[in-house]
Amino acid sequence: MRTTRVSAAAAEEGSLLRLSGLSRHFGALRVLDRIDLSVPAGTILGVIGPNGAGKTTLFNVIAGVVPPSGGTIEFGGRDVTRKPVWDRCRLGIGRTYQVPKPFSHMTVHENVLAAGLHGSGLSMRRAGEKAEEVLELTGLAHRRHLPAGELSLLDLKRLELAKALGCRPQMLLLDEIAGGLTDGECDSLLKIIERLRASGMTIVWIEHVIRALRRAADLITVLYGGELIATGRPDDVLVDQRVRDVYLGGGH
Numbered sequence: 631m632r633t634t635r636v637s638a639a640a641a642e643e644g645s646l647l648r649l650s651g652l653s654r655h656f657g658a659l660r661v662l663d664r665i666d667l668s669v670p671a672g673t674i675l676g677v678i679g680p681n682g683a684g685k686t687t688l689f690n691v692i693a694g695v696v697p698p699s700g701g702t703i704e705f706g707g708r709d710v711t712r713k714p715v716w717d718r719c720r721l722g723i724g725r726t727y728q729v730p731k732p733f734s735h736m737t738v739h740e741n742v743l744a745a746g747l748h749g750s751g752l753s754m755r756r757a758g759e760k761a762e763e764v765l766e767l768t769g770l771a772h773r774r775h776l777p778a779g780e781l782s783l784l785d786l787k788r789l790e791l792a793k794a795l796g797c798r799p800q801m802l803l804l805d806e807i808a809g810g811l812t813d814g815e816c817d818s819l820l821k822i823i824e825r826l827r828a829s830g831m832t833i834v835w836i837e838h839v840i841r842a843l844r845r846a847a848d849l850i851t852v853l854y855g856g857e858l859i860a861t862g863r864p865d866d867v868l869v870d871q872r873v874r875d876v877y878l879g880g881g882h
């Protein structure tokens with residue numbers, strides 16, 4: 631059965647993603663503790679917090695890799711809490727991983743094509759068209775015949791983005807995509823992300839590179855001790871005293 635994607639109209643009504651009372655415990659460890667969060671369609675939401683705060687677990691629960699211990703996840707007005715990963719992917723939830731792990735012996739083009747074919751169930755022709763489009767968008771077109779194992783870190787990050795985009799997401803979960811890049815490399819990635827925002831993409835972005843979020847994010851939320859302790863505009867959140875105490879310190 632073909633999964634119906636959320637309509638643009640539903641997305642425009644308000645939040646594309648809505649988390650209500652979302653929890654995840656590992657034994658006695660409360661990694662996510664009754665999280666409530668709404669992500670308006672078309673916005674970039676940065677997620678920050680100290681190491682081990684539960685940010686990647688949050689993505690794993692949203693993407694369907696890890697089931698929640700409680701609470702609900704709505705995407706485009708539809709309850710996806712119990713839906714499997716592949717179904718969420720076809721509904722429009724795309725994701726990049728903190729550590730890029732492409733098929734290193736396959737070319738850049740083959741990696742993107744494989745993601746589109748398996749992730750969103752496109753026909754070979756449509757997946758091929760989509761792959762061309764995202765290779766252009768991510769600046770990888772001239773690398774298309776290279777084995778992924780030969781890419782630089784920046785190009786691996788671009789490929790990570792291209793694979794996620796190859797699945798035609800309406801929302802992207804970016805997991806530390808700017809990590810390890812030089813300032814110049816980070817800027818070229820930001821240009822791609824800004825182009826995505828201009829196209830209407832909704833982005834939830836875990837990042838320790840605060841400079842990147844300061845430039846690109848519309849909103850920032852802070853995860854600490856399993857709870858969201860602050861959510862708002864970057865200029866407000868980044869000067870919040872509690873946020874500075876628990877995460878930013880004097881270094882950002």
Ligand SMILES: Nc1ncnc2c1ncn2[C@@H]1O[C@H](COP(=O)(O)OP(=O)(O)OP(=O)(O)O)[C@@H](O)[C@H]1O
Pocket residue numbers: 656659661679680681682683684685686687688
């Ligand atoms: N499958 C699991 N089983 C047990 N504990 C887990 C599991 N996955 C994550 N945890 C624990 O949950 C906590 C949060 O981990 P998570 O990777 O989500 O943090 P994070 O905020 O993404 O950290 P970082 O910024 O270092 O990537 C950690 O204490 C981690 O050890």
